[in-house]
Amino acid sequence: MARDLEEYLRPEIRSTPFCPGCGHGILMNLILRAIDELQLSMDEMLFVSGIGCAAWIPSPHFNADTLHTLHGRAIAFATGAKMFNPKLKTLVISGDGDLVSIGGNHLIHAARRNIDLTVICANNMIYGMTGGQVASTSPLDALTSTTMEGNVYRPFDLCKLVLGAGAPYVARYSVTQPLSLVKAIEKSLSIKGFTFIEVLSPCPTQFGRRNRYDSPVDMVKMLIESCISREEAEQLTAEELKDKIITGEFSDGEP
């Protein structure tokens, strides 16, 4: 990083709340790297989050204006803040439960209205902070604290959902693809309009231990093996794609 980390983080915060093996800390680092690459000033940025482990990524750690809001309402707060001060580069960073389960309606309408926000969704496929309940992103058959015999519902494809709602820039990467992810965050911050990045983030504590991943390393290995590019996906049959996660850019920023 070109600038000192101290410039980005509040000096009084000495640790993060994330469990061992959680991907949210990696995402936090990669967001700061993208900001550093673009030489953006933290004084010109606003970070908005809802409630959940992922909501702790910007707040209270980032040495900038942060709004830690209500569960599911981060995008609504961010829209209001953006209206009040359109010059602020406004980033929403929150979890899958927050942004897509309880907050799903705000997400699709902000995409439809092309509000000038960057939304980064840390998708750990579960409600992490509250004890591992099933989310609208949990895979079919996933074992969670509320689906002890397996999740019977299909998960949302977040990128397709937001793309369908009209977002001009949509991408998906895993924290195990740090270089591509930093580039995508940089791109999303450079585009005027609604930009959305889904970030796969391992949750060994609530998801992994219930779903045959004995250690945090096993969850990382699963992500490395499952994540394939769009080009690779085109070569595979529907059966071969069953356990794969397609990553890349799904729309390139043109409204």
Ligand SMILES: Cc1ncc(C[n+]2csc(CCOP(=O)(O)OP(=O)(O)O)c2C)c(N)n1
């Ligand atoms: C209105 C309301 N409903 C429910 C909750 C409880 N709650 C807090 S965080 C959360 C889930 C967070 O999941 P996610 O956004 O995926 O974040 P993670 O902890 O997995 O990173 C829930 C259900 C709440 N705080 N407010």
Ligand SMILES: [Mg+2]
């Ligand atoms: Mg979650």
